[in-house]
Amino acid sequence: MEERQISKAVIKRLPRYYRYLGEILDSGMERISSGELSSRMKVTASQIRQDLNHFGGFGQQGYGYNVKYLHDEIGKILGIDQSHNMVVIGGGNMGQALSKYASFEKNGFKIKGIFDVNPDLIGKKIGNIQIYPTSDLREFVKREKIEIAVLTLPKSAASEMADILVSCGIKAIWNFAHTDLNVPKDVVVENVHLFDSLLRLSYNLSSYEKE
Amino acid sequence: MEERQISKAVIKRLPRYYRYLGEILDSGMERISSGELSSRMKVTASQIRQDLNHFGGFGQQGYGYNVKYLHDEIGKILGIDQSHNMVVIGGGNMGQALSKYASFEKNGFKIKGIFDVNPDLIGKKIGNIQIYPTSDLREFVKREKIEIAVLTLPKSAASEMADILVSCGIKAIWNFAHTDLNVPKDVVVENVHLFDSLLRLSYNLSSYEKE
DNA sequence: TAGATTGTTAATCGATTAACAATC
């Protein structure tokens, strides 16, 4: 059923299509052509059609795309039609901030618990999510059917924790730690690397200033 | 002085080089070859040499690269040798979490103030950073020589605020809002788009599961 | 000097764009 190896570049663009289609849907539009979408998103119409056709023909000649249908289909491709259970590892600032994000839950990404080693944090609640001791992690992952771990530990602790997460049967790590992780290839890692992002901003800022 | 238009793909990799070189430097290594670095970073040696040579010859035939020198030079390219003043727009969870990140400050990215419209937040301090009313923004940006705004508002308020930031003379926006911004082309925007990242993770998770 | 490794040119590969026949 799975179409053969879609390139990273295509995958990278899918969430953005999903986001724009969601907005267009909210605005009440029923259909849209690749040309119209291309001018809104500032990509070529050709690229949009190529990208979508990796997953099947969602449009209709002479008509374009039905916005709701296309939005739903891309949602399915992205796996947003199922719900996903998550834990947050690290009850610090970032861990707490992510735990309070309502929009994840709304889209089926459910944070079931927060884990930390700090005794001062254990037992506290962030919103309605409890902070547990890391020692409970293994059993919790199994019991609550956790697929995704959100890793918000400092660099020094992150690699070791990644190994533990893998051994607990975690299927994907959303990595906010400032380091790359080494995991078996059947475990998905999505890196955020905020500081890398800030450095790219800084580069662009500096190179403009030089002109 | 500015070398001509370096591709986005190269820029994207620079912070990662910087990060690895920092770690290698900390480990006490003095020199490294592109081959050794390539095996650590899992990219080709050829790519490393190509990338670096966009900015000049930092190595030496038969020797390799001096770790400290290369680290410093990439730091300069990324603009990390200068300090940058920032404000955080939005005193919510993400705004507060980012304000508490010590590593930004340590690398010359200084958060001078947080801005919010919520009267309950104004006057509070996050760490030692004060929350100010948005009405003070314009004057503050000028007085404190703010270059970078970290935008952590909800989608609905983000675009309007981006316009205000531009009109205040902000040079770069680090955008955490779940929407794309429209700004003049001399204003740098670096998008974080956490939800897009989570959707990519979800895609990879789902596509593995189907196999 | 001989060995190692860069800097750089050339070859390959993949991704984007253009073009157009198919078709609603």
Next chain:
DNA sequence: TAGATTGTTAATCGATTAACAATC
């Protein structure tokens, strides 16, 4: 039917990798 717009093939462009002469 005529017009619009897709799906898809072909052409172009750019990025990655390979190769090797230059040189430390």
